[in-house]
Amino acid sequence: MISEPETAISTPGVADSYRAIVNAAGAGDFSEHWQRLQQNLEKMGLRVHTRFREAQRLLRENGAIHNVFDQSNNTRAWQFDPLPLIFSVAEWGHLDQALVQRAQLFNLILRDIYGPRKLIENRLLPPELVFPHSGFLYPCADGNFPEPQQLNLYSATVAKGTDGNFWVVDDHVNQPFGAGYSLETRVIMTRSFPQLFEGLRVHRLAQFFRAVRQRFGQLVRHNQDDPRIVVLTAGPTHPDYFEHAYLASYLGYPLVQGGDLVVRDSCVWLKSVDGLRQVDVIFSRLADDASDPLELLGHGGVPGLLQAVRRGNVAMVNPIGSSVLANPALKAFLPGICRYFLGTDLKMPSIATWWCGQPRECKYVLENLDRLIIKPIQPLAHLPKATPGRMTDIERKRWSELISANPRLFVGQEQVDYVAFPSFEGKKLVTRQSLVSLYVTAYNDSYLVMQGGLSRVASAGDNLLVAGQRAGSIKDTWVLTLEPHQQVNLWLRSATDVALSPHFAPLPSRAAENLFWAGRYAERTEQTARLLRSVLVKLREVREFGDPDDRISLNHLLQALTHVTLTYPGFTGKDAQPKLDDPRSELLSLIRDIDRPGSLRSSLRSLGRSAVAVRDLLPEDAWRMVDQMQSWNPRVGRALIGSGRMYDSVQQLVLQLSAFSGLAYENMARETAWQLLNIGRRLERALNLIDLLNETLVPCYDSATEARIMETVLASCNSLVVFRRRYRSFMQLSPILELLLLDENYPRALACQMRQLKKHISELPHEANIPAVGQDEAIISAAMEQLLATDHKALTRQISDSGTYPLLEALLADQKKRLQQLSDSLTQLYFSPTLALQQFGSPLRELAL
C-alpha cells in the first residue's frame, strides 16, 4: 500500500475514485461540500503527504496520543486522518436537536434516580439498573444533596447508518470527555491543512467552550465576582492527562490533584503558594467513586468533598453520582422514559440493546452471542474478549456462564451497518467506517451542542464498536454553516460594564513544588551534561596524547562528576583506582542507566516527571522540548564512548536543555510560576558550583596540575572563554574565584545565583499570617552578605600544610549549608507537603455474642 504512486490525489482517475468512494459510501449525494473538499485536495497535490506527516508528528509531540508517564499501558495510539467528516446544515440541524433532547432526558433520569424514583415506581426503569449499579452512590441519594442535580456535560457517540439515519452508539456522562482532543484536532487541521477549509464555511469550536465557561460560572454559589474553578485530575499517570491539562489551560482554570485540595469548615480550599483559596466549582476528571475516600469506597480524592457538596459550598461537574447513567442497558428503556418525561418520541434512536435482566432478552442474547456485542452494564474486571463473529468456543462458553450467573450485569447490542467515509490510510485514499463523538453542555435553561466533534476511524477490518476508545485514527469533524464567520472570543464576558482587573489564578502548592523541582532537575541535567562533555573531550585527549598531566586532570573531572551527581563511591574513595584507569563502564552507566539516581537519563526523567505535572503552566514549546528529550538514549557501546558519537549526542542534549531554558525564559510571564522555576534552577546551579569547586579547587597541587584543573573547571562552567578574555593571564586561582564566586554580574558565578535568588524570593507572595514568614528572605540575605564580604585574595591563602585552602573550604561549606536551609524553608513556606492520608475504617467489629 505504501508503494502507491505519490501522485494519487492529483490524477483524474483518483478524482473519479474519490467521487465513486463518496457515492458508494452513501455520504449522501456527491454534494457540494464533498466536491469542494475534493477540489481543495487536488489543489494541494503532493503537499498533502508532507502535511499529513507533519500533522501526525504534531499530534504526537503535543502529547495527545502518547504519554510517556502513563503507567496504565492504555495510551491512545491514534493515527491522524486529514480528511474531515462533514455535516451539512440540514443534517446537523437534526443531530443538534436530537442531542439536546437526549441531554435533557439524561438530566431528568439523573434527577429522578437520586430523587423521587418515579421511573421505577412506574415500571419504566427496572430497579436492578439502579440500586445495585456501581454508579448509584447511596451517600449521594439521601435527599440532602442540592437540587437540581444538573447534568452539565454530556457526550454521545453517534454512527450514521447506511440508510442515512443516525444512531447513538454510546452515551458518556463522565469519562472520557474528549472535547479537548476535538479542539486539538482542529488546531492541527488549521495549522497543517488550511487549504482544505477554502470555500467551506466551517463552524468554530470556541463558542462551545465559552458556553462551558459561562455554565461553570453559573454554578458558583459564593464569590460571584472572583469565582475559583479548578480542573481536578488523577495526575500525569492517567491516560487522559493530556486532555485534562489541555482543557485546564484552554479554559484558564488551575489543574489540581486531590492532594491540592482540602476541606475545612465544609468548604473546599486549594492549597496555593499564597495560602488557602476557596474553590467554588470543580470540573472533576476523577472517577465518581474515587472522589471522597471518607464516604465512598474508592481510594483517592478529597476527604470530606461530599459533605462540602451537601452543604452547598462547592459544585461538581458532573455531579458526583452521575456515573449511574454510564449504563448501556438504559438504552433499552429510553424510548418509554422519553415518552414519560417529554411526551414525545426519541429524535435519534439508540442501537438496539437487549438487557439480560429480562428472561426473553437474556435468552435472545445467549442464542446470538456470536453476532451481538456483549457489554457489562458497569465496569467489571477480568472479562473475556468479545469480538462478534470471532469468538472461540471457550470464549463463548465463558460468556454464557457469566451471563447466566449474573444476567442483570450484561447487555447484548446489535452491530449496525454504518456508513464509511473517505479517509487516508498511509498514502491511499480509502473508505472507512467512522463514529463521531459529539459534546453537549448545559447552557442557560437548556443544552448547547458543540458544532464539531471528534471522529474516529476504524482500521481496515476492525470494528470500532468493539475496538474501544483508543483504537483507529482520529479526524476532524466539520459542521457547515450558512452564516459568515462570527468571531467568538472565549474570554468575552457577558457583563460589559464590569471593570476587569488583572486576574491571577492561584498557583497550587503541588504545582509550585513541581516547578521548583523542574528548575532544579533542568539545571542538574544540564550541569551533568556539561561536565560529561568536558570528560569526554579529556578522555579523548588522554588517549591521543598520553600526557600524564591530562590523565591527572581527567581524574579530577571524573571525581567532580561523582560529586556533582552524588553517585558515590563512583570515581572517589579507596577502590576508585580501577575505575579511574578505565572509566568507560562507569561513564556509560552515568549516561545511560535510567534507574541509577544521578545518571543523566535519570535526571532527565525526573525533569520530565516534574514538568509533566505542570505542563499546563509551561510554554507549549518548552514542554515539547522536555517531552522530546525523554527519548534521549545514545546507542553507543562502551568501546566507542571516547569517540565523537557520544560527544555529539551529549552535545545535542546540552543544546536541547538550553533551548528549554530559553523557551521558558522568553515565554513565561514573570509570575510566581516563573519565580519558582528559576529559584529551583538558581539554587541547583549554586549547589552544583559549590560541589564542583569544593572537589576541584580546594585541594592544593603543583602549579602545572593546578593550571590544568583550573582549565577544566572553567570549561565545565562554560567560562573558559570569558576568563581568558577578561584576565588575559595564566591560570590563577584568585581571579578564577573572583569570576566564579563573587562576580554578581556573571551568570555562572555563585554571587549572581544568590542575587537572582534574592530577587525571585522577594517577589514571591508572602502571606503574613503563617509562622516563619520571611524566613526565606532572611536566609538568602545573610548568605549574600557573607559572600560579598569575602576577599577573593584571602581565600587562596594557605594557613598550614593541610594541602587545602581552608578559608575557601569553610566559605563553600557555609554557603552550602545556607542554601540547604533555604530549600527547607521554601518547602515549608510554599509547598506544604501533602501528608499521607490514612483511612481508618471502622475498627469496630461487632463482636457481641
Next chain:
Amino acid sequence: MKYRIRHVTRYHYSEAVNLCRNETCLLVRQTEHQRCHNSVLQISPEATDIHERNDFFGNRRTHFAIQQPHEMLTVTAVSDVEVFPRVYLQKPEQSHPWEMVVEMLRTQRTPDIVAVMPYRYPSPLIPLLPSLADYARVSMTPGRPLLAATMDLMQRVYRDFSYDPTSTTIATPLAEVIEKRRGVCQDFAHVAIGCLRSLGLAARYVSGYIETLPPPGQERLIGADASHAWFAVYLPGHGWLDFDPTNNHQPLEQHITVAWGRDFSDVSPLKGIALGGGKHQVVVSVDVARQPDQPLLMHQQQQRQGP
C-alpha cells in the same frame, strides 16, 4: 425496658494528626419497637464542622472534623433508649410461602416494595455466591412459609457456624466465612442476608447492642459489652422481622437497634480519614446498663449525683 448505653471509641496516634474528618453512625434511631429519649455524641478534642443528617437508610449520621493537631481522639455516644416488647403476631407457619414473597417483590411497584428494593441485591460486603444459594435452599424448601424457613435458616447458621473472634477480620470475604464456618455476629448476619438475597428476598443488616446478663450470682462488668449485629427479612404486609443468628432467637426486649443498611459497610459506627498520625491503636468499650423503670428526668438527676 430502659437502657443507658455508653459506647466509647478511642484512637491513639503515634504522631500528631493535623486534620481529620470523620463520619459516625452511633446515634440511636427511632423504630417501631424502641424510643430513643436521648442520644448524644461527646468528642474530644473539640470538633468543628459537626453536622447530623439522616442517611439514605434513615440512620442518624454525624459528620465532624478536628482541625487542630491531636494525638488522641475519643468519641463517646451516650444513649437512653426504651425498648418495647416485640410481639411477633404472625405464627411462622402462617406466613406467605417464600416463593410468593419473591414474586411480589419482583413484580409489585408499590412505594413499600420500592423502598425495600435496595436490600434485594448484592452489596459491597455481600456478593452473590452460588454457595449461599446452595446453603439457603436447604431451609427454603418449596412452598415453605417465609418465616418458618427463615427461622430454620437462623437455627442452621447458629448450629453450623462457630463463634470465633480470632478467625475473621473486617476484611475477611464472605466466601471464606462460609468455607470455614467460623466468625462473629457480623459474619453470621452477612451469611444469612446473602442466603435470603440469593433467592430474591429482601434482607437487611441491623447494627445495635444487646444486653448481656452476668451469670447468676456475679456482678455485671461495666464496659464489657460489645456492639452487636443481626438481620431482618421483609414480609410484605407485615414489614421487617428481626432474627439474631448469633443467639438463635428473635429479638425481644434486650436488643437495642442503632442503625440498619445493606451490610456492615453502610452502618460502620465510626470511620475517618486522618492527615498524618503515623500508626494508630484503637480501644472500644460498650456498656449497656438496664435502668430502673422511673421517669427519665429523675433518672438523669440520679446519674449526675453518681460517681
